[in-house]
Amino acid sequence: MLIIILLNLQLVVYTRYTATRLKNTVPFKQYKVNTNEITVQRTGHEIKLEQNLILEIRQEKSDQIDIQIYDEANNHFRIPSSPPFDYNDVKDPQQFANYDYEIDVEQNCLEIKVQRDNATIFTLSDLIFSERYIEFTHYPQNKQMWGLGERNQVGFRFREGIYTLYARDEPNIIEDGKRPGKHVYSSHPVLLSMEESGKFNIMFYKSSSPMDIKYEQDQMKFITIGGIINIKLFLGDEYPRSVIKKYHQYLGGWMLPPFWGFGFHQCRWGYQNSSVLIDVVQQYQKNKIPIDIIWTDLDYMNDRQIFSVDKYRFPSKDYQYLKGLGVRYIPLLDVAVGVKYGNEDEGYKKGIEYDIFLYSPDTGYRFEGYVWPGDSYFPDFFHPNISIYWNEMHEHLYKQVEFDGLWVDMNEPANFCQGECNWSNKVNDHPIRKDRLNKEIDFPYIPGQIPLANKTLPPHLLHYGEYLHKDVHNLYGIMDSFYTYQALKELGKVQPFQITRSTFPGTGKYAQHWTGDNGASWDFLYLSLGQIFQFQIFGIPMVGADVCGFMGDTTDKLCCRWIQLAFFYPFFRNHNNDLSKPQEFYKLGSHVIQSAQKNIHLRYSLLKWFYSIFIREQNHGSIINPLFFIFPNDYLTYRDFVMDTQLIIGEELMGAPILNEGVTRIAYFPDSIWYDLITGLEFKGKQDHTLYCSYNEIVPIFIRSGYLVIQNIKEIIKNIKSLDNHYRLIAAPMNSEAKGIFADLDNFEDEEKAIEADIINLKLIVQEKSVKITLNQSHSELIIDEILIYGLECSYQQCISGYYKYNSIFKGPFSLGQDKTELELK
Ligand SMILES: *[C@@H]1O[C@H](CO)[C@@H](O)[C@H](O)[C@H]1NC(C)=O
Ligand SMILES: *[C@@H]1O[C@H](CO)[C@@H](O)[C@H](O)[C@H]1NC(C)=O
Ligand SMILES: *[C@@H]1O[C@H](CO)[C@@H](O)[C@H](O)[C@H]1NC(C)=O
Ligand SMILES: *[C@@H]1O[C@H](CO)[C@@H](O)[C@H](O)[C@H]1NC(C)=O
């Protein structure tokens, strides 16, 4: 009954499972899967196998498959189907006329293969299935794969190595694919693959249990220590963005963040009172660097207790003053509630009253960890009272300070102890919960080779619903964001803005993300772009890394380059540690000040166009793209230095930031003609060019021919409120035409309107004796002061020569008003 395979001269013994068909229709197949083996050996442990399994294959759509393997008794953990996990699974699929794929089930020795274009694109073989250990192997077609994060890895591509998905608070750590695990805050068991045919697919392993992915010698082994196997496959075409869209549709899409969230954010740990906040904002304004949001870390709280404000150091009159300076405010909010003030603290008192804190599996008293406020209790986001508690506590905080958004942190959840710190029963308000006692679990295998309780809760702790912590650990962050989103809605926020640390598939519906506590190093600068790309796949397109670095002292050169890269981060925040030297841009010398002035000014001038790109995607799909997302057939875009360091916003603008200490770089220009967005200088496509960019300059940015963008033309931009309705249209026609878009919004800060906004299509056509601009629908206030056309010689009556001689400028103002959708320039 054993199959013995020789592999690298090592004997590997696989269990043999056989499948017996129960149902076999085209959209739904079901098998009984059995083995006669009793145990299997893994890492020195004897693993007791589940003998009776069920395999189900749902052909959900012509391009979407769901494969499940679960224990016949159906006792293993499954991700609930209630929000935020109300993904678009198809329970009873209908038959389609055609399917893009074939599914082959080898019954004799269970193996599942999904094929298309005559090649196997997904394999599930070498199964081991037990209560605390599930393993299978997938054989990728090639090495073109991306995803499976969150990872702080240098390079976007998924590489050979061992990776762990178990949310963890670990600052300033770089993934090397080796043990012990270097896993960080989020878990996304999602892999984008390019098939031999050139088409792309996405595999989503819908599991929240601790997971290892071992990718070596062309095999990819998935190991979890709980749950079931549920694989979702999404099949796309030659454009990776279309399969990404399908995956996002499955998740339920992502939310459109508010316009102001795209402004510049300043934060730091160590802003000890509100006078400092005022000073920081004023310094930015004095130095002519646009700023929209000021943040506080732990400092604003009363003794680091969540839902409290120290009114002496942070009096409300100062918040009024900040508002008067034109900035918004975002405070930090962790999850754990300190116990030391007892009932004097509202968060503690209400938490006890609603009984929403987790209980220790070892003592039956409330579970006590240690976080910023000291000894702390942790909310159970599966508790039926959590919604009312969370809403009331947010209201309580809002009464103390009218924040504009929230920074939702430490929600892995982070704990400074390994499991329970003090097996304490010293606080006498705990009723003993005998039903919460639970034996320690012995695991045959530990993903990451770091104890599961390391810096978090113990794996055997029980949540409401009898969920073991290890199975729902990876869901803690998304549950936190989900309830925080509801609480912000209750407070009247139309587009709730929260930046969260721990994420899971679906988080993008409720929150945005920053990549956590990075280091002020060139490696972290470089790898951050790959992270922005990863989160485009994961469905949280609004993402950013801490600009200039969080841990350690930044340098002026690093910070200059980081500002240039952050020009392209959807979420742009300068933040650092209380122990590091200050890094507000104005404190770092003239180069940093100039880099910030120029790049942030340019970012603001393009912000409405950038926001329009988010609106165009209609809550699905990627925004910041690696070059191969847009030019997938061009193999030169797959070179690492191109894939990792260049990007395209939407389809129209390409960025090529310098991510090291040099002042030049080689950049690849895909097939098209490209123009420097600022000067109009032409770059021919399908070749590498050397670019020069000094530290204090605007990041290299280019417009693709065939497209146009719309830019605010204000000389001085203080914040987003100073963006008016006067624009420059920059066009790069190809075959005499350039197309572009703009949101149909008069006021981008009107949140009700923004979530319903329509897109205006603009077209610029170069005719024999004139240039024509048309809109497909009217816009009440689009005043175009200047039209700049790159690559078009100035031979019209109203034309003046541009920066380079082959550019035309038409000086307006031209009003494309309420009923005017056409403009002709001679
Ligand atoms: C698959 O194989 C069949 C039979 O050999 C062939 O007719 C067909 O063109 C192939 N399809 C693709 C997409 O390669
Ligand atoms: C605020 O904090 C700063 C820096 O710690 C300190 O210099 C200043 O005196 C404080 N201001 C007030 C009003 O407390
Ligand atoms: C919810 O809170 C109420 C009010 O304090 C309490 O009586 C009830 O026991 C709580 N529910 C649960 C399931 O703990
Ligand atoms: C977590 O694990 C690391 C590495 O094994 C260890 O150095 C650290 O002390 C552990 N942390 C806690 C809180 O146990």
Ligand SMILES: *[C@@H]1O[C@H](CO)[C@@H](O)[C@H](O)[C@H]1NC(C)=O
């Ligand atoms: C204009 O084009 C956009 C984008 O294609 C579309 O959403 C919108 O409905 C169009 N407007 C009209 C009036 O057709």
Ligand SMILES: CC(=O)N[C@H]1CO[C@H](CO)[C@@H](O)[C@@H]1O
């Ligand atoms: C009350 C008490 O003993 N608290 C301790 C719990 O554990 C943390 C971390 O080890 C200590 O710092 C606390 O003093």
